[in-house]
Amino acid sequence: MLEARGISKTFGPTVALSAVDFRVDEGEVVALVGENGSGKTTLMRILAGETQPDSGDMSLDGQPYRPAEPKDAHRSGVALIHQELAVCAHLDVAENLVLGNEPRRAWRVDRAQIEAKSREVLSVLGHPDLDPSTPMRRLSPAVRQVVEIGRALAGDAKVVIFDEPTSSLTQADAERLFGVIAQLKAQGRAIVYISHFLDEVERVADRVTVLRDGVVVRDASASETTRDGIIRDMVGREVGGLYPRSNRVPGEALLTLEAFAGASLTVHRGEVVGIAGLTGAGRTELIRAVFGLDRVRSGLVRVADTDGWRPPEARWRQGVGMVSEDRKEEGLALRMTIAENMALPRFARRRIIQPKREASRTAKWAQELRIRCRDVQQPVSALSGGNQQKVAIARLLDADADLLLLDEPTRGIDVGSKAEIYALIDGLAAQGKCVLMVSSYLPELFGVCDRIAVMSRGSLGEARPVAQTDAHRVMEEATR
Amino acid sequence: MKKHANLIGLLAAWIVVFAIFSYFAPNSFPTVRNLETIARQTAIVGFAAVGMTYVIVAGGIDLSVGSMVALVAVVVAWCLRAGYPPEVAAVAGIAAGGLCGFVNGWLTGKLKITPFIVTLGSLTLLRGLSKGIADEKKIDAPLTWLNQLLAALGPHQRWMLVPVGVWMLVVVSVLAAWALRYTAFGRHTVAIGSNLQTARLCGVPVDRVRTSVFVVGGLCAGLAGLMQFSRLSVGDPTVAVGLELQVIAAVVIGGGSLSGGEGSILGSLIGAVIMTTISAGGSHMGLPNWVQEIVTGLIIVAAVALNRWRAAASLGEAGSV
Numbered sequence: 164m165l166e167a168r169g170i171s172k173t174f175g176p177t178v179a180l181s182a183v184d185f186r187v188d189e190g191e192v193v194a195l196v197g198e199n200g201s202g203k204t205t206l207m208r209i210l211a212g213e214t215q216p217d218s219g220d221m222s223l224d225g226q227p228y229r230p231a232e233p234k235d236a237h238r239s240g241v242a243l244i245h246q247e248l249a250v251c252a253h254l255d256v257a258e259n260l261v262l263g264n265e266p267r268r269a270w271r272v273d274r275a276q277i278e279a280k281s282r283e284v285l286s287v288l289g290h291p292d293l294d295p296s297t298p299m300r301r302l303s304p305a306v307r308q309v310v311e312i313g314r315a316l317a318g319d320a321k322v323v324i325f326d327e328p329t330s331s332l333t334q335a336d337a338e339r340l341f342g343v344i345a346q347l348k349a350q351g352r353a354i355v356y357i358s359h360f361l362d363e364v365e366r367v368a369d370r371v372t373v374l375r376d377g378v379v380v381r382d383a384s385a386s387e388t389t390r391d392g393i394i395r396d397m398v399g400r401e402v403g404g405l406y407p408r409s410n411r412v413p414g415e416a417l418l419t420l421e422a423f424a425g426a427s428l429t430v431h432r433g434e435v436v437g438i439a440g441l442t443g444a445g446r447t448e449l450i451r452a453v454f455g456l457d458r459v460r461s462g463l464v465r466v467a468d469t470d471g472w473r474p475p476e477a478r479w480r481q482g483v484g485m486v487s488e489d490r491k492e493e494g495l496a497l498r499m500t501i502a503e504n505m506a507l508p509r510f511a512r513r514r515i516i517q518p519k520r521e522a523s524r525t526a527k528w529a530q531e532l533r534i535r536c537r538d539v540q541q542p543v544s545a546l547s548g549g550n551q552q553k554v555a556i557a558r559l560l561d562a563d564a565d566l567l568l569l570d571e572p573t574r575g576i577d578v579g580s581k582a583e584i585y586a587l588i589d590g591l592a593a594q595g596k597c598v599l600m601v602s603s604y605l606p607e608l609f610g611v612c613d614r615i616a617v618m619s620r621g622s623l624g625e626a627r628p629v630a631q632t633d634a635h636r637v638m639e640e641a642t643r
Numbered sequence: 644m645k646k647h648a649n650l651i652g653l654l655a656a657w658i659v660v661f662a663i664f665s666y667f668a669p670n671s672f673p674t675v676r677n678l679e680t681i682a683r684q685t686a687i688v689g690f691a692a693v694g695m696t697y698v699i700v701a702g703g704i705d706l707s708v709g710s711m712v713a714l715v716a717v718v719v720a721w722c723l724r725a726g727y728p729p730e731v732a733a734v735a736g737i738a739a740g741g742l743c744g745f746v747n748g749w750l751t752g753k754l755k756i757t758p759f760i761v762t763l764g765s766l767t768l769l770r771g772l773s774k775g776i777a778d779e780k781k782i783d784a785p786l787t788w789l790n791q792l793l794a795a796l797g798p799h800q801r802w803m804l805v806p807v808g809v810w811m812l813v814v815v816s817v818l819a820a821w822a823l824r825y826t827a828f829g830r831h832t833v834a835i836g837s838n839l840q841t842a843r844l845c846g847v848p849v850d851r852v853r854t855s856v857f858v859v860g861g862l863c864a865g866l867a868g869l870m871q872f873s874r875l876s877v878g879d880p881t882v883a884v885g886l887e888l889q890v891i892a893a894v895v896i897g898g899g900s901l902s903g904g905e906g907s908i909l910g911s912l913i914g915a916v917i918m919t920t921i922s923a924g925g926s927h928m929g930l931p932n933w934v935q936e937i938v939t940g941l942i943i944v945a946a947v948a949l950n951r952w953r954a955a956a957s958l959g960e961a962g963s964v
Contacts, residue, residue: 476846496838
């Protein structure tokens, strides 16, 4: 249905795509995978008319297809569902569904027709009970995404491109999304599915296309590919054990919680403790309260020998550091440089900055964590997601934090960077540091942690050694 | 080199503006005397722009500087009339500015209202306060050395090049530029303007930094008010209406971003000089005021457009794939 041949694109000296062929047929789900920076975002944006290729051509239904802007793509029936939800929070569901494409009667917007159309689209998506006049801001991220998919359907898209659709969804909502995708497929639409989660890829894809450094390195039917094979193609090397595990020796207790933000838990030096659970179960709230970003007065929180709630500046001084789940909004100041971002917590203590010393110190971290950058004076926004996340983590290393609070430390980053972060966490624990991490990705919790506790409806269960629990049990506890 | 591209561009823009006026008024415009006049006329906006740069880099805005300048001028005149020595009057004036800044910053943090609204309130409030203190009249004050701060230089003082007030502006600017780059306070200012959430996450005492930034803005407005008094030698509560817009324009021409995180003290100063040069040149050529206003308006928009275009170009080159 949609075919691209010999697509090339360069940004200055960087080659994003070189002679890429890509095809998706009707009633087919093609998974597009690759590390961050492999060019899949660029390819997707070219398909959706958000950017133009330097060379190569595309066809849709046998006709030449050359979208000059997203509107053209939309009109031709190619819809892109963005990773960051692109909905207007102040408009209602129906208004969002037809945004930019409002049916008119004379010069007025035809509200009755919009509502009818909305109902039809929502029931196709399995949400017949959602009132089209509900304001968007009252909806959960999952339902917002349904509305965004609905927008593609309302525009009668023939090709629907999903960019990391599950990164902000809970397991249950992801399940529902897979149902919707199956439905779209059954209706004969062509689907492009971009994801870092290979288990999802295995589930939904009919065909897998792997990009590496702007080149297609594999294009094969899903039944002929294995997960290890995909990973090998993505990183271009064997990933020897994604989850290394050195000999960790638990030491003294560094963090003690008693009925604090719904949790009672003790975390020791040399230990990695994971918090599993669904989005909205209170995991992020717990981490934020421990770090002092949100104020919680009840219960007991003890870091080393200090009792009681403290604000973030005091936590940093105690040797506590945190990585936020939201890299763009909170984790990093994107327009500031790599060096400035890494060194920011230090200035809580130092009055005068020595730029040379700062540059050499942060350059050392950049090298150690293999952050791909020209130099540390580049703005963080110029880095790929995985490298940005490494900058956020380097901040804790630079501050020499003993207790690391990591909220979704590998969200939305490529497998190669993930592997490096897992190795880093393992190394820190082996050095006697203490890690408390929240993750929605169970395989990584089981791979990295010594103990796992499950948060459900605002309260944290018992932390069990990984050997004494399994994914099934964790999911059961989480959904209870 | 790239880091200074903005400043080089601004200087070039100023030289172009200066050259144009010099071409049209070759006898009176490109003179040392005229450069001194431009420097003197820049001092008031310049001082306020130094403080405003901090406020804007921190992601805020201060609409009340015009009223602050009037209040400070009134306070200085009031002290002098009451018989206090000029040193006391000057300190009281600057402190009044700092206090106004503190209240602006403190309210922004405590009430969680955006600086735009808080300072929109104090814009009116402080104007009223100045009028109240002055009893709605100009306050006449005895002549002191304060009046010399911005006076045209006499024949025996030519070695100074520019009056003391302008030198004070130079010293304050250098200090402010150094502090913005090389102190924790400066870095924190950039951080809260660039991303408030990240700053909080990194343990930056956000409320304290924001309040301090507004105090810096207030102290600079205090110095601007002192210069205003020096120039008029009376405490006029109706002076400097709309000054805040010129000050903001200077910062924005100088590369400041109203969404925070960006701005340069030197850039803001050049921005202020460019605006003064246009108005000085306009009067030299006998251009009517409305022409000057149109030109200044165009320069503001053009400068910002150029800045954005430059930023987009450099990002596109370094952008991620």
